[in-house]
Amino acid sequence: MNTVNIRKSQTTSPEKVTSPEFSLSSKDETSTGFAPLWLQWTATIIAVVVVLYLGQTVFRALASQKTAPPREEAKPTILRVETFLVEPAALDRYIAGFGTVRADVEVTISAEVSGRVTEKSHLEVGSFVRGPEIITLPSGESSRKQGKIIIQIDPQTYQERVYQVESLLEQDRVNVSRLAKEEALNKRLIAQQEDRVDTMSADYKRTLELYEKRAESETTLLQKKLELERYLETQIRLKNAQELFSIRKEEIDSQRDTHRSDLKLSQLELEKATIRAPATGTLSEIFVEEGQYLRMGDPIARITSLDRVEVPIAVTLEDAAVFDELIKAKQWPLAQLVRRETDLEDSGGVIWEGYVHRIAPVADEQTRTVLAFVEVENSAQPQPLRPGTFVHARIQAGTIGTQQGVLVPRDALLNGVVFVASKTSDSEETANANHNVAKPRKVTIQQTYQSFALISGGLQSGEQVVTTNLDIVAENSLLDVRNVHSLDEEFLRMRIPYLKRHVEKSDE
Numbered sequence: 001m002n003t004v005n006i007r008k009s010q011t012t013s014p015e016k017v018t019s020p021e022f023s024l025s026s027k028d029e030t031s032t033g034f035a036p037l038w039l040q041w042t043a044t045i046i047a048v049v050v051v052l053y054l055g056q057t058v059f060r061a062l063a064s065q066k067t068a069p070p071r072e073e074a075k076p077t078i079l080r081v082e083t084f085l086v087e088p089a090a091l092d093r094y095i096a097g098f099g100t101v102r103a104d105v106e107v108t109i110s111a112e113v114s115g116r117v118t119e120k121s122h123l124e125v126g127s128f129v130r131g132p133e134i135i136t137l138p139s140g141e142s143s144r145k146q147g148k149i150i151i152q153i154d155p156q157t158y159q160e161r162v163y164q165v166e167s168l169l170e171q172d173r174v175n176v177s178r179l180a181k182e183e184a185l186n187k188r189l190i191a192q193q194e195d196r197v198d199t200m201s202a203d204y205k206r207t208l209e210l211y212e213k214r215a216e217s218e219t220t221l222l223q224k225k226l227e228l229e230r231y232l233e234t235q236i237r238l239k240n241a242q243e244l245f246s247i248r249k250e251e252i253d254s255q256r257d258t259h260r261s262d263l264k265l266s267q268l269e270l271e272k273a274t275i276r277a278p279a280t281g282t283l284s285e286i287f288v289e290e291g292q293y294l295r296m297g298d299p300i301a302r303i304t305s306l307d308r309v310e311v312p313i314a315v316t317l318e319d320a321a322v323f324d325e326l327i328k329a330k331q332w333p334l335a336q337l338v339r340r341e342t343d344l345e346d347s348g349g350v351i352w353e354g355y356v357h358r359i360a361p362v363a364d365e366q367t368r369t370v371l372a373f374v375e376v377e378n379s380a381q382p383q384p385l386r387p388g389t390f391v392h393a394r395i396q397a398g399t400i401g402t403q404q405g406v407l408v409p410r411d412a413l414l415n416g417v418v419f420v421a422s423k424t425s426d427s428e429e430t431a432n433a434n435h436n437v438a439k440p441r442k443v444t445i446q447q448t449y450q451s452f453a454l455i456s457g458g459l460q461s462g463e464q465v466v467t468t469n470l471d472i473v474a475e476n477s478l479l480d481v482r483n484v485h486s487l488d489e490e491f492l493r494m495r496i497p498y499l500k501r502h503v504e505k506s507d508e
Contacts, residue, residue: 076478077477077478078435078478078479078480079438079469079472079473079477079478079479079480080469080479080480080482081421081466081467081468081469081473081479081480081481081482082466082467082468082481082482082483082484082485083421083464083465083466083467083481083483083484083485084408084409084412084464084465084467084484084485084486084490085462085463085464085484085485085486085487086406086408086459086460086461086462086463086464086465087406087461087462087486087487088402088406088461089402089406089407089487089501089502090399090400090401090402090501090502091399091400091407091499091500091501091502092396092398092399092400092499092500092501092502092503093396093397093398093399093400093449093498093499094394094395094396094397094497094498094499094500095315095319095394095395095397095498096341096392096393096394096395096496096498097313097314097315097372097392097393097395098313098390098391098392098393099311099312099313099314099374099390099391099393100311100312100388100389100390100391101309101310101311101376101385101386101387101388101389101390101391102309102310102311102312102387102388103281103304103305103306103308103309103310103387104305104307104308104309104310104375105279105281105304105305105307105308106281106284106302106303106304106305106387107278107279107281107302107303108299108301108302109150109275109277109278109299109300109301109302109303110297110298110299110300111153111275111294111295111296111297111298111299111300112269112272112296113153113158113269113272113273113296114153114293114294114295114296115153115154115155115157115158115273115293115294116153116154116291116292116293116294117151117152117153117154117288117289117290117291117292117293117294118152118153118154118155118290119151119152119290120150120151120152120288120289120290121148121149121150121151123150123283123286123301124283124286125283125284125285125286126282126283127282127283128281128282128283129147129148129150129277129280129281129282129283129303130147130148130277130280131147131148131276131277131278131279131280131281131303132144132145132146132147132276132277132278133145133280146276147276147277147278147279147280148276148277149274149275149276150275150276150277150300150301151275151288151290151300152273152274152275153272153273153274153275153294154273155270155273155274158266158269158270158273159270161266161269161270162263162266162267162270164266165259165262165263165266166263168259168262169256169259169260169263172252172255172256172259173256175252176249176252176253176256179245179248179249179252182245183242183245186238186241186242186245187242189238190235190238190239190242193231193234193235193238194235196231197228197231197232197235200224200227200228200231201228203224203228204221204224204225204227204228207220207221207224208221208224275300277303278303279303279305280305280307281303281304281305281306281307282303282304282305282306283301283302283303283304284302284303284304285301285302286300286301286302287299287300287301287302288300288301304387306378306384306386306387307377307378307379308375308376308377308378309375309376309378309385309386309387310354310373310374310375310376311335311337311354311373311374311376311391311393312360312371312372312373312374313335313356313371313372313373313374313393313395314364314367314369314370314371314372315369315370315371315372315395316368316369316370317363317368317369317370319372319397320359320363320370320372322397322398323356323359323372323395323397324359326356326397326398327356327357327358327359332355332356332357333355333356333395333396333397334353334354334355334395334396335353335354335355335356335374335393335394335395335396336351336352336353336393336394336395337351337352337353337354337374337376337385337391337392337393338350338351338352338391338392339389339390339391339392340392341392341495341496342495343392344392344394344496344497350382350383352376352381352382352385352391353376353380353381354374354375354376354377355374355375356372356373356374356375356395357373357375358372358373359371359372359373360372360373372395374393374395394496394498399502400454400499400502404446404454404456405446405454405455405456405457406454406455406456406459406461407449407452407453407454407455407487407499408443408452408453408455408459408465409451409452409453409465409467409490410448410451410452410453411451411467411468411470412465412466412467412470413443413445413453414470416442416443416444416445417440417441417442417443418440418441418443418455418458418459418465418466419438419439419440419441419465419466419470419473420438420439420440420441420459420463420464420465420466421436421437421438421439421463421464421465421466421479421481422436422437422438422439423436423437435478435479435480436464436478436479436480436481437476437477437478437479438466438473438474438475438476438477438478438479439475439476440475441458441459442458443455443456443457443458443459444456444457444458449498449499450498451490451494452490452499464481464484466479467485488501
């Protein structure tokens with residue numbers, strides 16, 4: 001830098017430029033005292049490069065002597081999951097439902113004749129009445145015993161009608177007797193008339209012979225002829241009357257049959273004036289009082305039999321098909337009825353038992369369900385099941401065999417795939433040896449039962465199916481199994497069990 005400044009000062013001085021001597025001396029001085037400019041720049045660059053290289057070498061030497069900090073490798077993600085232990089087992093299936101109890105036999109008694117109630121038995125709601133029954137006499141013959149009298153309608157009108165028809169029948173009997181006598185008399189008259197006709201015919205022939213011999217007049221002949229014709233006419237009338245006797249007899253017989261039918265009807269109406277219990281049961285309602293006038297068809301009382309009751313339970317079409325198969329095989333599905341659902345598992349509630357004996361042939365078009373009728377024999381129950389009671393039902397629907405598949409929770413299914421928690425292999429890292437690996441399995445769903453699915457194929461007994469964190473579980477994911485649920489534990493979690501282990505009944 002000093003050299004440059006000197007050169008500039010030399011070139012800018014007017015005196016040095018004009019003086020040749022000074023210019024020559026300056027040139028000689030420059031060429032002998034300083035290096036060329038390009039060489040100076042090259043030396044400068046080389047010096048900088050050498051300094052940088054030496055600095056980098058020193059830095060590398062210092063860096064090689066420094067100890068590197070310890071590094072931690074990224075740990076694999078381990079998912080905490082719960083699993084279900086696959087276990088083949090024979091299971092009893094149940095169908096839950098509800099319904100209102102109704103009597104199997106309930107009769108409403110109505111008036112069949114009109115009249116005023118003249119007598120009412122001392123019966124109230126809740127009174128037991130016995131209907132007609134067949135009893136066996138000591139002689140071995142059977143006899144029908146009428147039911148208990150409920151009320152009595154005024155029988156006077158119907159009794160008078162019976163007397164009237166009986167009088168008509170008596171008149172018919174008299175008419176038949178009189179007709180028989182008239183017929184007998186007519187027969188005698190016919191016989192007498194035949195004798196007279198024979199006599200008059202002989203007299204007429206004799207008169208005719210005399211007339212031909214001119215021993216008798218024509219007037220006498222004509223008179224004899226008229227008398228003969230008159231006797232013949234009377235004979236014809238008598239014979240015609242004899243033929244009409246059979247017709248008259250048929251008329252009287254027909255009239256008598258009509259009167260006999262009227263008598264039966266009047267006697268039947270007289271019997272209907274006495275209202276008797278048509279069935280054995282308990283009076284659940286009474287609609288009349290003594291002195292009330294009844295018309296034909298008016299309700300009198302309602303009798304409800306508690307011997308047998310039934311409960312219509314709405315089930316799906318599939319469940320109805322299962323019941324149909326069981327009923328056809330004479331395997332009546334057992335039904336347990338309770339007032340509260342929890343009573344099915346608690347020992348404190350009353351449980352009634354009945355059987356499904358029939359299925360409604362028509363489905364409900366609104367609910368798409370079919371009614372299954374559970375029949376309960378009250379005589380076999382701890383206490384009678386009364387009509388009108390709302391009950392919950394649990395009905396046996398057959399057995400699921402081990403050959404049909406295994407049960408898994410529906411929560412474990414993901415688009416027809418389940419993840420099985422498998423142990424890690426020996427070739428994997430030792431750090432993962434205590435964990436499981438998720439392995440997907442394609443399964444076939446045979447049937448679903450609320451929170452369970454029946455699976456066939458793809459699973460083996462003893463394997464564990466992942467039931468939680470399925471949204472992040474993938475193939476070969478490491479699993480930390482925190483809890484393993486068994487089939488019995490899943491059953492205990494159900495509020496109302498619809499599946500239970502099948503227990504073979506021992507033959508004693």
